[in-house]
Amino acid sequence: MSSKRPPAQAPDIPGFTYLSPLGTGGFSDVFLYEQHRPHRKVAVKVLLADVSGPEARRRFEDEANLMAQLSTHPYIVTIYQAEITADSRSYLAMEYCSRPGxxxxxxxxxxxxxxxxxxxxxxxxxxxxxxxxxxxxxxxxxxxxxxxxxxxxxxxxxxxxxxxxxxxxxxxxxxxxxxxxxxxxxxxxxxxxxxxxxxxxxxxxxxxxxxxxxxxxxxxxxxxxxxxxxxxxxxxxxxxxxxxxxxxxxxxxxxxxxxxxxxxxxxxxxxxxxxxxxxxxxxxVLDDSLHEPTHDQESEATRVRSVQSIDDAQRPAASPLISGVPGQRAGRGDAAGRPRAFAPGKATPRFESVRAAQPVPAPEVIGPQDVAPGEPAPNKFPRALILAAVLSVLLVAAVLGLNQLTQDRDDPRLVGPTLGGNEQPADALPGGTVPQVTNFEYSTVGETITFKWQNPEPNNGDFYRWSPVTATSTGAVKQTNSASATLPRSAQETCLQVKLVRDDGRVSEPARFCTSAASEGTS
The missing domain is CATH 1.10.510.10 (Transferase(Phosphotransferase) domain 1)
Structure with a gap:
């Protein structure tokens, strides 16, 4: 804010106590107030525009309502209140940002x-x-x-x-x-x-x-x-x-x-x-797709069911250990209620997800069998042993699977979303990977050496960034539209690093080539 114009007199606002001026601008004055309920310091911006007429009041209220909707964004100042005083001065009570702007x-x-x-x-x-x-x-x-x-x-x-x-x-x-x-x-x-x-x-x-x-x-x-x-x-x-x-x-x-x-x-x-x-x-930014109506009132990934008693005869197959499978949306944003963050590249932190365990079929329960009159009853002892063995194997497998699942969650190398065959990583850069330049050639003339290379997939607007390199350092980066670069000849060897840059800003991995300055040839 500029301090060239002295601020107007701070208005008397019910529920607030004036403390000091904060600054002035072309359209408003800003003052520091203390709000009574809840008790906190707030910045109050008093607009200079006259809102005594009904049309001006309506316009102020409409814009204040829009700003209040935006103020939930983490990088937009929060609006607490928007009112018009008794003497027709409009103001906004906002978050007080005390640190240097x-x-x-x-x-x-x-x-x-x-x-x-x-x-x-x-x-x-x-x-x-x-x-x-x-x-x-x-x-x-x-x-x-x-x-x-x-x-x-x-x-x-x-x-x-x-x-x-x-x-x-x-x-x-x-x-x-x-x-x-x-x-x-x-x-x-x-x-x-x-x-x-x-x-x-x-x-x-x-x-x-x-x-x-x-x-x-x-x-x-x-x-x-x-x-x-x-x-x-x-x-x-x-x-x-x-x-x-x-x-x-x-x-x-x-x-x-x-x-x-x-x-x-x-x-x-x-x-x-x-x-x-x-x-x-x-x-x-807010992902509007998270607010699309669904036919089901609750998401399957977040539904909590009450404990029920089920007869053994009606027991279903065991469900997966984790119901929140990657790809299902459980709600808006993160745990703090902020909009979901997204950014391209592997450097972006991603929500931790773990592959859901495959369902383990419930063991078949072998009930009593009818025996025809006059036939000897079947020997149940071996069958009981078989059933016990099957149950033991399944129990051990379940314990080992749960243990592995827990270990996977604790292993930072295994953290990351599970992508299906047709899914793409979130916000992958459009257009795919930029190829490296190829087919380096070089020639020496006097005390200089000229490198040439080829663009394997030329696109309109392509250019190159190159720099001389050594085993321990990289020289100044230069830019060229032609597939060649000339630099001073080294006493031992000369190395060049080249990146292909697309018109939209995508950059290839660097291609590096080294040659003896005393020779000529083609790579």
């Missing part, structure tokens, strides 16, 4: 790459959730990403500013898309995607994308650069070329050239995490 954090020091990637995916999941509910944020920027008491990001300021006519003076210019400066441009998903990219860029660079430290950063100069100047890549050695490419795509001048959704941007960021060997951050 993203705006303060990046100004102190730019974030690490792993921090920025994780935070970007988390905020993308919040924005995607809003978009699926029909809400455009309009003002995504670091100042609107707060930090909860549990050190999680929390997006705030959803679209309530939309109750007023939006113009250039109401925009956060440094993070706004070029088309936002056109009065005829309607707000949409593509604008939020741009602002997401600009926010991620900002926390890595330490300043917004088109600010020039020490240069002319007036509003008109910023708008001119945002509209017409190309994006300067992040000049940090720890930022991979793929991240610069993703940010450039998110902030493309043409809205149609950007990612089609916040979810697509998040997937691209997850691929970079995989590329860098980082843990993949969960992308959390």
């Amino acid at each position: 993203l705006d303060t954090r990046y100004r102190r020091s730019p974030l690490r790459v792993d921090e920025a990637l994780a935070l970007g995916i988390q905020i993308c999941s919040a924005v995607e959730t809003a978009h699926r509910a029909g809400i455009i944020h309009r003002d995504i920027k670091p100042a609107n990403v707060l930090t909860t008491d549990y050190n999680r990001p929390a997006l705030t300021d959803f679209g309530i500013s939309g109750t007023s006519d939006t113009n250039v003076t109401g925009l956060s210019i440094p993070w706004s898309a070029p088309e936002a400066f056109e009065t005829s441009a309607p707000p949409g998903v593509h604008m939020d995607v741009y602002s997401l990219g600009a926010t991620i860029y900002t926390v890595l660079a330490g300043h917004s994308p088109f600010v020039r430290p020490g240069g002319d950063n007036a509003q008109t100069a910023l708008i001119e650069r945002i509209t017409n100047s190309p994006l300067t890549g992040l000049q940090r050695p720890d930022v991979p070329a793929s991240l610069n490419q993703v940010l450039a795509a998110a902030m493309a001048k043409n809205p149609r050239s950007r990612f089609g959704s916040a979810a697509e941007l998040a997937r691209a960021l997850q691929r970079i995490q995989v590329e860098l060997g980082l843990s993949v951050t969960s992308f959390e």
